[in-house]
Amino acid sequence: MAPQYDVAVVGYGPTGLVAASLLGRLGHRVVVCERWPTLYGLPRLTHIDDETARTVQAAGDVDEALRDSSVSEYLWVNGKGETLVRIPADPEGPMGYPDHIAMYQPDVETAIDQRLRGYGTVDVRQGWAVTGLDQDDHAVTLRLSGWNTETSSANGPRDEVRARYVIAADGSRSRVRELLGAEREDFGFNESWVNVDTEWLRPQPPEFAYGTQYCDPARGHMTINIGTTRQRFEFALLPGETREEMTAPETAWRLLREYHDLCPEDVRIIRQLVYGFEARIATRWRTGRVFLAGDAAHTMPPYLGQGACSGIRDASNLAWKLHLVLGGLAPEALLDTYESERRPHVTALTHMAIGLGKVANTHDVGAAAARDAAFFAGKVPPPPPFPPLNGGVLRRESGAPVGTLTPQGRIRMADGRTGRLDDLTGYGFTLVTAEDPTAALGPGRIARLEHLGCSVVALDTVDDLDGRHREYLQRLGAVAYLARPDFVLFGAATDSTDLGALVDDLDAALSGTAKAVV
Missing domain, CATH: 3.50.50.60 (FAD/NAD(P)-binding domain)
Incomplete structure (x- = not known):
């Protein structure tokens, strides 16, 4: 069939x-x-x-999609409310959006x-x-x-x-x-938390306009904003507490009053259930x-x-x-x-998530005190950056940071259209060059890029309104970079001669004839 x-x-x-x-x-x-x-x-x-x-x-x-969203930093505090670490939010991340978004x-x-x-x-x-x-x-x-x-x-x-x-x-x-x-494969992390989602019946108080993880050995709990009009509260289940007990409405109100001094005049509960974190x-x-x-x-x-x-x-x-x-x-x-x-x-x-979960779920009072002291002494390193892709469809033997993410800024095309890069180029491969690449590539390679649905953006013919793409080329020390449809850097060209090789290497990577990146 x-x-x-x-x-x-x-x-x-x-x-x-x-x-x-x-x-x-x-x-x-x-x-x-x-x-x-x-x-x-x-x-x-x-x-x-x-x-x-x-x-x-x-x-x-x-x-x-993001009409009711907000930039949201994340605060980690101990059982006394003392700050252990603050994870800030950049309102202008490299992709053209905040790097931490609370959304509905x-x-x-x-x-x-x-x-x-x-x-x-x-x-x-x-x-x-x-x-x-x-x-x-x-x-x-x-x-x-x-x-x-x-x-x-x-x-x-x-x-x-x-x-x-x-x-x-x-x-x-x-x-x-x-x-x-x-x-x-089970990595051995299993926690049960009750999730209470609410909608504000009054303006959201400032202290709820960001996420807070309470690393309290008595009961871990957290709150995070859901955009600007809703709030999530989560509470770890303690030994002996059952799913049935923790999904009862009276339990939610008891916890909201005890930990956040909230009552039915403040919020309306829209969902309450127990999640298993695994x-x-x-x-x-x-x-x-x-x-x-x-x-x-x-x-x-x-x-x-x-x-x-x-x-x-x-x-x-x-x-x-x-x-x-x-x-x-x-x-x-x-x-x-x-x-x-x-x-x-x-x-x-x-x-990384398991490591953070162990910080949030330290139930032993002595261990929690030692954890707090390590944070206060600056002995806890910050979370490592997200890893790049280390293999697959990437340019072989490249000195560029292949496998990392490429930026998106606003551009103005020669015909006057203005907007985010992806909205003007479409969904697919994108070749961004400092100047017109036609001569360096030749008709054959240009045709291959068109066959792949690859958009070509020459910065000498468009306005790079944020300067984001030119600055990225400068950081790469390159005249061009080639981004995959999922925004991953496939590779960069150091000069016009290397530009043709960049396109050839994409062909090889897609056909499976390229060597693996190590």
Whole structure:
């Protein structure tokens, strides 16, 4: 049976939404299979970074998505309220957004959902659960059943869809992962916290306009703003406390009064549930034509604010690679670089999140006092920077910081159009040069870039309104840099002669003939 779709996306949370939207934007036939009949409509994630915001920009109306958002720093204090560390927020991050954004998840999901439904190539099938999976050399067949929300079971009508590839973004309890028989490695971090989401009934007090982690050995707790009108409160469960007890409304009000002096006149509770914080990574992310992404592939404690960001990176990484393979522009082996690129990155972030979680969850009073003293004495090093990609589709033997992220500023095109770089160049590879590269590249290489959908931005013909791209070239000591669709630096050219070699090396990397970056 011939495939009906190029890609099936299972799950319609942030990872699935971004994957479906980016693939739809690139013109592919996509089907989304989601068991719940509507978008969730309540916040789960509350924080994204500037890289994630830039991906949201590619997938939806980012201004609408972030309409109720704010710049949010993060404060860590001990049980006495004394500051251990302050993680500042840059309101103008290199991607064109604040590097720490408190946002309202339903706004983000709605903005992406509205965008992808306009492409005409994405079929969103909500209310359908995946119950079975078969694959052959050409495609994957998904067996579906209608989802009964009253009984939380798949006992409705039956159907099937067939796609050349599948992205399973169906959460930490992934049914697709279970069907594939993929195991998960458990990193041994398991904590239960009650989550109380609220909406302010009065103006948000200044002390709640940022995130605060209370590293109190008596009971760890935290608060973080959800944009500007809502607030999340979380409290660690103590030994003997049950899920039933901690999800009772009277428990929420007791904790809100005890720790924050809040009552029903201050806030309205919009969601209350117990979360299990865990750190687990699937032992394999690809099985034939099926790829795990987001929480289906990896989960981490929330202390770094990178769980959803990591899933959205998965979606962006997979989307452009699937696009090239589906269009015959790269061999299927390119898809193996998805896991080889993403697994080390997410593993490093998971260990960082676990480390922060251990700070927040120090229950021994003596150990907490020693921890505080180390912070006050300046003996605790700051969190390390996020790692670059260390392999995959990167220029070999390059002196440039390949695998790191490239910036986005505002530009004015020669025709007068003004806006963010990506809005004017589109979603794809981008070659930014100091001056017109036509002569240095020649017609053959120019044609190859066009075939790949690569945009060329010559800074001598546009206004670099923020100076961000020229400054980046200066830091690289380069005349040009080539960015992947997921904003990762593929490589840079030191002079006009090297520019042609940069394009040739991209061809080699995509075809699998380049040496691995070490």
